[in-house]
Amino acid sequence: MQSPGHPSALQSFITDLSESPEYRDRIVHLREEAPRTARFARSAAPLSPILRRVLASRTIRRLWSHQARALDLARNGHDLLVTTGPASGKTLCYLLPLIEKLAAESNATALLLFPTKALSRDQQKTIEETLTAAGLDPAISGVCDGDTPGSLRRKICAQGQILVTNPDFLHAAILPHHSRWSRFLSRLRLLVVDEMHVYSGIFGAHTAQLMRRLLLVCLRYGARPQLVGLSATIGNPKGLAAALTGREFKLVAEDGSPRGKRTFVLLNPPRIRQTKRRSRRSANVEAMEIFTSLLRRGIPTITFSKARITAELIHYFAVEKLAKDAPAVARRISPYRGGLLPEERRKIEERLFSGDLLGVSTTRALELGIDVGGMDASVIVGYPGTLASFFQQAGRAGRRDRNSLVVLIGLDTPTNQYVLRHPDYLFARSMEEVVFDRENPCVLAGHLRCAAQELPVGVAEAPGFGRHARVALEVLEENRKVRRIDHHWYHAAGEIPQHEISLRDATDRNVIVTEASTGTVLGEVSKFDAPAVVHPEAIYIHRGETFRVLTLDLRKSIARVSREEVDYYTQSHGAEDVHHIDHLHREKPFGTGRACYGEVTAHYRIHLFEKIRFYSLDAVSRHGLDLPIYPIDTVACWIVPPEDVIREVFRLGLDPVSGLRGIGFLLRTLLPLFVTCETLDLSHSVGCLNAPWQAVFIWEHYPKGLGFTERGYEILDELILRAREVVRDCACADGCPLCVGKPLRPYTVLNPERGEGSIPSRLAALALLEGLVGDGTRLTEPDAGALTGTDDAAEIRLARTIRRHLERQREPDVLRPPPPGHPPGFAAPEEESVLGLTDAKRRGDRRREFTKKLGRLAAGRRRSGP
Amino acid sequence: MYPTRALRKRLEALTRAAKTPSVRRPDRVLEPKPVRYGRLLPKVGKRPPPPRRAAGVLADLVPGKEVVAPHGGSALLVRARSPLPLEPGPPIPERMLFFDIEATGLTALPLFLIGVMDRQGDELETRLYLARDYSEEAAVVSLFQREAAHAEHLVSFNGKSYDLPFIRSRAAYHLMEFDVDLPHTDLLHVSRKIWGKGLPNCRLGTLETMILGRPRTGDIPGAEIPEAYHAFVRTGDAADLARIMEHNRLDLVSLAYLLVLAG
Incomplete structure (x- = not known):
């Protein structure tokens, strides 16, 4: 193993970078954070010999102040929450109490919840080492998740004392069969919830209910476990922990770990074209250059980019570049991303941890607490969307008291350019709050x-x-x-x-990518992403090698690829839209137009792809794709401005469609201010099959919807006035990300390399809003029909929402176009006779019905055809 | 050409005539309900509560008596007697307990009926313990334990891997000690060994038809049992429940025949 770069290598790199004529103009902001010295503390009661053994094995002589405080609180029986920074030894904050409890009570058990499988595996290693060091049997701890074979599960169930798992497994496999786990649950003394900050939005709402169920079952077996929560720095740690678990936590936030000097560099790629879009040099190429020059100096570096393909591309280019003059370094870098096989991921993690790897090009996959060992520099391509995410990625660099460097390279998108122009957005803002709706x-x-x-x-x-x-x-x-x-x-x-109930919105059904000639499995892609990533003729990059996709079978969930050396990669283009309205639930006059709420089928489809040459990034050619539509059954709220307002906007010489898109975006970003949801839980689009073309839809991403948009429909008057205010008061010329601009998605399936489309027109949006609001008197009209605003009516509506939600769980995921010429109305209730059937059986029956009906339709068309 | 179209039309006309008028779900009826300010508000009418423990109906169809379980609670005990199998063979020992359960699902869902059977003199007595609703499951499990405490030997069909672990997990669910540890003859394993090769499968129904020569008619299919029980709890209509109990009793009697035949 080569020795890591000299400590001063980083400093000289920073000096060189800021002084080089090439980069001087690109650096828009340089900021240094002073180092912090370690603060040590003793626990109130002396450490037991077993804990001293654990610490000795990790060559720790003294505890940092936050670790000592966590131990004290745990010993006093408090539920505690640790929110210190990355690499501050948070793991010890739960390991020490855990070991002590096991030592004190030989048959005590502990449940450790991690949000992902990869994290569970990573932590299991640490736990086993700690147990061995403490002189306990490492076999009492086991990971139990979907990947664990049955025999091992039964063994852990019968005699395990430390169970490492994720919320999904707890929900679907442990709690339904809790009597099998009665031994474990009745002795549960400690419940650890790691990465608490990821439990936001719907996942958070689900997890909060799951926690309540878990604690109730424990109570039934006479156990009341102590809780230890770990979280990244967020705005509302105690509030989040209390909402998740229903308990009061003691907060340990003061970080006692040392930190070296940290330098932030914000880089803007130079302008190379005078066009409106894609005028700047590619941020990924820029990142690759910084990455390679850091590696050349022996500085361990981690690069975060947006998508799996960009992580692979940065790796690909970096290897090409280093292969000529520094082949030894080229062998010591690797890509790391989701979709690799678990063994492969673990191998990379091990190499990272041991220091064998000098550089890694990754996605958000490495953002959560997997131990990456000591990195000195972190290169972030594009602002990750939230501050918490940004500082998490930044914190992956800087081990203990060594100096570190964080380079943020702006993408050529409105949001990124805004961040680069206003560095205070990063450094002078308080952390976002993590919220979810407990009352959904x-x-x-x-x-x-x-x-x-x-x-x-x-x-x-x-x-x-x-x-x-x-x-x-x-x-x-x-x-x-x-x-x-x-x-x-x-x-x-x-x-x-x-x-029947999944805790996450994304399905865990995956498409397997296999090499056609040998049948070896290369990796997997989620079913939702598959059409975009492994459509026929796509180039699938796997650890720096290019494969061409031969076929994609979505029914069997297999993509077959073959190894091919090509000089281009592919970029797919798709769109999501509301396809049609299924059922109209509510409708009211609104301003000069009207507003509605109902069930819609949105769809998502990849329709073409481009071949893009490596290095030059020129689009070589475009090809159409014939892929099936991916339907999303959901709910939406929509506004229909009247025709004469639209005509008025035309007359002003503005583009009404652009304005409508702007309104959609605005409502979507404003709704989370009123309703507990995230902007990314929603989408917006204009027009659909059976609605007026000027209808602006705000729809939910969660299958079957969760009622955010119904709340939106109810408070539409406040929303629209706020929207008008924002549009009117914005200082931009004609649209910017602060008013009607399109948002940057933190984890998009598409490559933002190619730009994000045009910004909607602010003036058109303003004109439309003014026209729609009119004199502002008809914004709070009651619903058409009789269900008006009394408590009884609210309860009836609530019951109807839940009832329809239940009914829709019994509907299969197939695209059912509405019968032509029928205005959408209320859904007919399910027949009494089928209510006794299980959801799965009913879905199966109805899928068969639809298929039969489609077959008959097709046959009819063939007969009456040309 | 064969006049299929005409035939189909006739068939359609016939089925149309035979169709009974459909009944709307009562809970979807919008009843006007007066509220404050004198306005009329449609209120989703509630279904009238189903007659719970429609004792009359249940008592008519399956006469039994309520028994109190050792762990508290009570369940319904239905006794029946059947003749001993006539086939020559070793006599069935007195304290040999046959048992069979009916549950609302394959796993993780409650059971509602445990039938046991033993020899009383020169007759077989079946005792079926029924949970009249979900709250009586614990009593049924507890009563089974009392039965097992008097027994010396258990006999079942697939009970080693299904029935007994099922009861054990339900006992754990109700925080009951479960200490049934008796010699256990699983007739599924025995039958597989003796007749397995000559049969399409080794289900109890197949054995009854092809080995015992006692085919059943009018028996309730196993797949319908959970929903039939839920319907009984919901409506109190015990017609299907009576069929389930008869199904369970016949299962038990067949076990005795199988045991005698297998020696």
Whole structure:
């Protein structure tokens, strides 16, 4: 192994960079953060010999102040939350209490929750080492998740004492069968929740309910585990932890670990064309150059880019570049991204940790707590979308007290350019708060089903799940999912509800990428991303080698590729849109137009791809694609401005479509200010198959929807006035990311390398909004129909939302175009006779019905054809 | 050409005539409900609560008596007697307990019926313990334990890998000690060994038809049992439940026949 770069190598690199004539103009901001010395502390009670053994094995002589405080709090029985920075030894904050509890009570158990499988594996290694050092049997700890073979699961279930798992496994495999885990759960003394900050949005809402269920089951077995939470720095750590678990936490935020001097460099690639789009040099190429020159000086570097393909491309270019003059270095870099096989990932992680790898080009996959060993520099391509994410990526560089360098390279997108112009946006803003909605009725209904399967839910304890529990339970009873017997609600269906309810919106069904000639599996791509990444003729880059995709079989979930040396990569283009309205739920006059809320089918489709030459990044050619439509059943709120307002905008010489898009974007970014959701939980589009062309849709990304847009429909008057205010008061000429501009998605499936389209017109949006609001008197009209604003009406609507949500879970994912000429109306309720069937059976039956009907339609068309 | 179209039309006309009028779901009826300010607000009418424990109906179809379980709670006990198998063979020992369960799912869902059977003199007595609703499951499990405490030997069909672990996990669910540790004859394994090669499969139904020569008619299919039980709890209509109990009793009696035949 080559010795790591000399400490001064980094400083000389920074000096060289800031003084080189080439880079002087590109550096828009340079900022140095002073080093911090370590603060040590002793725990109130002396360390037991077993803990001293653990610390000795890690060559730690003294505890940092936050570790000592965490230990003290844990010993006093408090639930505690540690939010110190990356690489501050947070792991010890839960390991020390864990070892102590195991030493004190030989059959105690502990449950460790990590949000991803990769993290579980990484932590399991650490835990095993610690157990060995403490003189305990390392085999008492095991990872249990979807990848664990059955025999091992049974062994952990029968005798394991430390269970490392993720929320999904806990939800779908442990809690439904909790009586099998009764030994484990009845002795549960410690529950560790790592990376608490990722539990935001819907995932957070689900996890909060899951925690409640877990703690109830534990209580049933007489256990009340102590909680230890770990989180990155966020705006509201205590609030988040309390919302997730329903307990009060003691906060350990003061970081006692040392840190070297940290230098932030914000770089803007030079302008090379005087065009509106893609005028700047590629940020990825820029990053690759910084990456290679850092590596040449022996400085260990990690590069974060947006997408899997960019991570691969940066690696590809860097290897090419280094192969000529520094082949030894070229062998010591690797890409790391999601979609690699687990063994492959683990091998890279090991090489990283041991210092064998000098550089790694990665995506967000390495942002969470996987131990990457000591990196000195972090190169970030494009602002990651949130401050928490940015500082997490920045924090991957800088081991202990060594100096570190963080380079942020701006993409040529409005948001990035804004960040580069206003560095205070990064350094003078407080961290984002992580929020989720605890009262979401659809999430609640799902988890009440699960809770009733796990234990009868007492009538008195039901409101603990959420405000709407009573209504939800009544609707569930009506749908034959639960039944009330005396003072308890019981599960009353022939299915295991946990298997019907997924905690995350993304499906975990993956498309396997295999090499056609040998059949070896190269990796996997999520089903949602598959059409964009492994469409036929796409170039799939795997660890720096190019493969051409021969076929993509979405039914069998297999993409076949063959190794081919090519000089281009491919970039697919797709769009998501509302395809049609299925059912109209609510409608009201709104300003001079009207507003609606209902069920829609959105769709997502990749329709063409470009071949782009390596290095020059010129588009060589474009090719159409014939891929199936990916339907998303969801709910939407939409506004229809009247025709004469549109005509007025035309007359002003403005583009109304651009204005409509701008309004859509604005409403979508403003809704999270009023309703607990994220901008990325929503999408916007204009027009659809059976709505007026000027309808602006705001729709939810979550399958079957979760009611954000219904809340949006209810507070539309506030939303629209706020939108008008923002558009009117913005100082830009005609559109910017602060008003109507298109957002930068933090993790997009597409490559932002190619620009993000045009910015909608602010003036057109303003004209439309003025026209729509009119004199502002008709913004709070009641719904058409009789369901107006009394409490009773609200409850009926709530019940209807939950009922439709349940009914839609019984619908298969197939694109069902509406019958032509029929205006959308309310859905007919399900027949009484089919209510007793399980959801899965009903979905299967209906899928067959649809297929048959489609077959008949096609046959009819053939007969009456030309 | 064969006049299929005409035939189909006739068939359609016939089926149309035979179709019974469909009934709307009562809970979707919009009933006007007076509220404050004198306005009429449509209110989704509630379905009238189903008659719970429609004792009359259940008592008519499956006469039994309520028994109190050792761990508290109560369940329904239904006794029945059947003649001993006539086939020559070793007599069935007195304290040999046959058992069979009916549950609402294959795993992780509650059971509602445990049937046991033993020889009482020169007859077989089946005792079926029924949970009349979900809250009585614990009592059923507890009553089974009391039965097992008096037994010396267990006999079941696939009970080693299904019935007994199922009861054990439900006992754990209800925080009950489960200490049934008796010699256990699993007739599925025995039958596989003796007749397995000559049969398409080794299900109890197949064995009854092809080995015992006692085919059943009108038996409730296993797949319909969970929903039938849920329907009974919901409506109190015990018609299907009676069929389930008969199904369970016949299962048990067949076990005795199989045991005698297998020696």
